[in-house]
Each structure stands twice: as C-alpha cells, then as structure tokens.
Amino acid sequence: MAIEYTLLKKEKHTSARLGKIKTNYGTYETPMFMPVGTQATVKTLSPEELKMCDAGIILANTYHLWLRPGEDVIDHAGGLHKFMNWDGPILTDSGGFQVFSLAKPKDITEEGVKFKNQYNGDSLLLTPEKSIEIQNKLDSDIAMSFDECVGFPHTRKYVEDSMERTLRWAKRGKAVFNNPRQSLFGIVQGGEYEDLRKKCAEELIKMDFDGYSIGGTAVGEPKEMQYQMVEYSCKYLPEDKVRYLMGVGDPIDIIENVIRGIDIFDCVSPTRLARHGHALTKYGKINLKNAKYKEDFTPISDECDCYACKNYTKSYIKHLINAEETFGARLLSIHNINYLINLTKELREAIKNDNILEYREEFIRNYYGKK
C-alpha cells in the first residue's frame, strides 16, 4: 500500500505541522529527518546503529544502485529492504540530483539525461520511465519523480523551461509507475519565482501524487531565498499530503522550514560532516580536528545520550579522526544523526506546545552564541 499522511495539529503561530506517516514498515511522526544511504548503506553505520539513533525512513539512490550493483541484483535479492537488511521504510531519490551534480547542460534533453558510467565509461541515458522502472524494482517505499534539480544562480528562462520539462517528466513517470507497495512523490521546481512554483505545484496536484517534495534548494542559494522558495511552494500544496524538502539538513534551516510547513527532510551533512571530523552540538558545529580537543576528555555533549557521547571522549574521537580510523567517522555519524533526529523530536514538542518561535529563538541564541 501507499503511505498515508495524517495531519495531527497545526502550530498556533506559524505554518508548522505535526503529523504522522503510516508506511509498510511502521508509523512515524513528522517533522522527521531522514539519513542518506546513497549506496544502500548509511555510510559507516549498521542498521542496528541506525535504529539506535531512532531513524525512521532512510534514503537510497536510484542512479548509484542502477550503476552498481544494478537493479536486477537487488530485485533478485528480494528487494532493497532484504538486500541491505533494513526493516524500516526507504525512500529512493530518482537520480534528479545527479542531473545537477554530474550531468552537463548539453546532456539534458526532452527524452532524458545522458551520463557517463564512472566505473566503465559507458554512455548511459536515464529517462523518467527508466528511473521509475528501476525504483519499482528496487521496491523502496517511496519513489521520487525524475526531475532536474536546477543549480544556482540561473536565469528565469532556464528555470521556467526546466520546470515545464520536469512536469512532463513527472507525467511520463507516473504513467509507467507500477508497484502497489510503493508511493510516488512529485517534485515542485520553479526556482525563486512564486508564479513558477505555483504553476508547478498546481500541475503536480492535478496528477495526484502520494506526497510532494520541494526541490531546487540547498544548491548554493542564500538562506533567505531558500526559505522563500519553501514558502512559495508550501502555499500551494494540499494540507492532507506530506511535504518533503529535499537536501536540507542544516539545523537552522530545518527549524526555519518546519516553521514554513515542511514535514520531512533529508541531508548527507550528518554523515559527511562526521567523516570530516565535525560534530553538531547545541552550541554550534565543532571541529574535532582542532588542537584544543587533544586532551579534552569530556564527551562531545554532556546532554547527549547517544552511544558516542555516553562512551567516548572528544580526545579519543579526535585521535581516531586524525589516524583516519573509520570508527571515528562512525561515532560522529551516530552522534550527528542522533542530533538531527532529536532536533525534529524537539520541534514536534514545540508544535504540540505552540511555542516553536520561542524554541527557534533559544536555539539560535545557543547555536550562534559562544562555543
């Protein structure tokens, strides 16, 4: 069955929403944060460790799994859940972000997007139909429409043409979508232009998707513009469907966008920051590589109850990162994912208590105050 979203409560002073998503693998409250596991693994973490962090939905990537090991291998394994031993829900990104990060403008045509296989140099063509077909086989719980994530800066003309094409791609993908256990989301594009966001949202709603996401953010635009893009999109989306903001994971951005009506987020940042030695804390992001932590025998955070904070010191984790031992990246990944998931828990509480604006104020005071 498709996922079911239920709106439980709206915060009194903002557009923030408390809700729940029912999936084939359990029911989860929103707002929520989804860790990213591009290659069918959240880098350095086992499924047990993800559970320990209270992870709900996790992401995997169509493009990467298409290239390696190939969707047929995963199909023959019995689907992505069995293949990677994850009994929670999975969302697959469509490859749309790779249009932004890997393809050149000339490789984007009406038919689809040309890529070069990084492993063997083969020429590849990813089309909306192909992306959906792969995702149907991967058997994730939520599939994404194949879109073009437009970078920043750009011209209005380009964004408009691209958005129109993304709409046509969404329609083509939906037409071939064929997996009764799976949901399909549409993606709102349109850059920073309200009329384009509006049009995109309205056209997607006509096609009737199981949920809607907002794309084209977190690609280098100013923060205020990102928030505006979210406002211009949420304004035209139905209340009874889940809203997913793609690629956003900076703590402040999560808060600001929850306030503007976003339900779910994903981001590589907790795991990437971890591999580069950074930890998220109440008092801002810290860099464990800094010399001042050499003999700091306290946990990353006294208030954090994650496995890393309960058992290890900054000094030890710094040593592991300096020595390029993977256990360091693993401990920091556990901490950072736990941090963002915990942030969404606190936001849910704030929505229940109708005090999310006060929560934001205090959060910012701590996060940008002295470290």
Next chain:
RNA sequence: GCGAAAUUGGUGAAGUGGUUAACACGCCGGAUUGUGGCUCCGGUAUGCGUGGGUUCGAUUCCCACAUUUCGCC
C-alpha cells in the same frame, strides 16, 4: 687514525652568486546541503650545520670546525 660524501622548516626534499627558498607530507585553521565517501580552500623556513673569508651582494664560491654516513687500516 686516514679518505670521501653530505648537512636547506616538524618530516622527505628541490633549488639559485641578486625580487616573495619549489613541491609533498605533517601541523594550524576553514568549507561541505535529494553524497562521483576518504575531498576542496587557506596558513605554515626573515631561513639553508657553526665561525670566518671572497664579493656591490653568499643558502649558493673558498677556508676552518662540528655532526652524520660510507670506505680503508
């Protein structure tokens, strides 16, 4: 004891009779947003073993000394 070679940042080292002594690693910072994981961007020797000499000018040429390595007795 005799002979030879060498001595440049924390490390491996390049280099030149004349502006800012290459590069790499390390170290010190910073970045990272639907992940082409182990990346990118800065900073890091007022100094070239020590002392003297030649020269307008020496890390570079000469002498002595020190240290190290190798060879011979």
